[in-house]
Amino acid sequence: MIENLIRSHLKAFQPYASARSEVQQAQIFLDANELPLGSPVTFDGVPLNRYPDPFQCELRKKLSARLDVPADMIFTGVGSDEVIDLLIRLFCEPARDSIAVLEPTYGVYRVAANVNAVEVISIELDENFQLDLVRISKSIKSTTKLVFLCSPNNPTGNLLRREDVFTLCKELHAIVIVDEAYIEFADALGDITNEVERHDNLVVLRTLSKAWGLAGIRLGYCIAHPRVVSYLLRIKAPYNVNAVTSHMALDALEKPEFLASSICLIKRERTRLITALKNLPDVVHVYPSDANFALVEFKDAHAVYERLARKGIIVRRRSEQRLTNCLRVTVGTPSENDLLITTLADRT
C-alpha cells in the first residue's frame, strides 16, 4: 500500500548524496569544505565546524531503545512540524491529492497542506470530540492520501479511542497519522507507538517540545513503516537536524527523571486549575484534559481574553464556530496558575 500512495516521481528520485552519507569513520575529512580550525564559538564539546550526521543514527538508536521500536522505523525532524510537511510532500501531489483533518484540531496540518497546494478535507469530530467513522469514510475521497488525527487532541484535550484509530487503519487506503505531541500527559494508556509494527499505514508523531521541555531546540520525530522512513530520509534537507539539537536531545533522554517529575507536577496542577476554573462565575464549562492545557468555555471569551491580556496574561483564542467563547489555557507553574485564577476571579 505504501508504494501505491507515494508520489510517483519520488520513487525513482535520486537523493542528494552528502559527503558524509557514505563514509562515517576516517583519519581526516577533506570532503565537505568544512573549516579545519575549529569554530569561534563552542558548545559542550560538539564539533560545530563539522556537518552533523545526515541520518541522526545515534539519536534514532537512543529513541529506538526508549520506545522499543526498531531504529529504521524512526525519523527525526526539525520539530514535528517539519515531519508533517515532509509527509505531505512525500504522499500528496499538489493540485490533485488531499489530506483529511478532524476538526477542531491543530492548525499546522491545514497550513502545511495549503503551502503545498494540497486540498484539505475538513471533517468534524463528533459531539464528544471522538472520531465518527461513518462520517469519515463518507467524506474521504479517492485522492485523500493522509488522515491527520491528534491524540490527545489540541485544543480539546481528549484522547481518541484507540480501537477507532485501528479501524481506520484497516478500512482506509490512506496513511493514518496520529499526532501524540501531548501523550506523556495522558492519564489512560494512550500511546500507540508499538502498534506501528502491526499497521503498515500508521504513522505516529512525537516531539520533545512539550513534556520534555525542549520546544526551543526543535526536535520532533515519527514512528513509521521502514519504507516510509527510508523515503523521508531521501527527500529531507540533507542536514535537517543540527548538531547542537541532537547533542541536547541525546543529553535530555538521559534525564528521564526530569520528564517524570514534570509530568507529575503538571498533572497535579491541571487537576487544581480545572477545579478552580469550574468554580468561577464567568466559566460555563471546562473540558476534561489528557494534555497540559484545558479548553474552557466562558460566557464571553472575548471580554475575558481582553481582561487577561490587559493584566499581562496571554491565553490562546480559538475562533471556530464550535468553540465560540472558548479559550485554551496552558497549565503553568503553581504561581502562574494562582495568578490566572485570582485574575479571573477579580472582575474589577
Ligand SMILES: *Cc1c(COP(=O)(O)O)cnc(C)c1O
Ligand atoms: C505543539 C504541537 C506539536 C509540536 O510541534 P513541534 O514542531 O514538534 O514543536 C505538534 N502537534 C501538536 C498537535 C501540537 O500541539
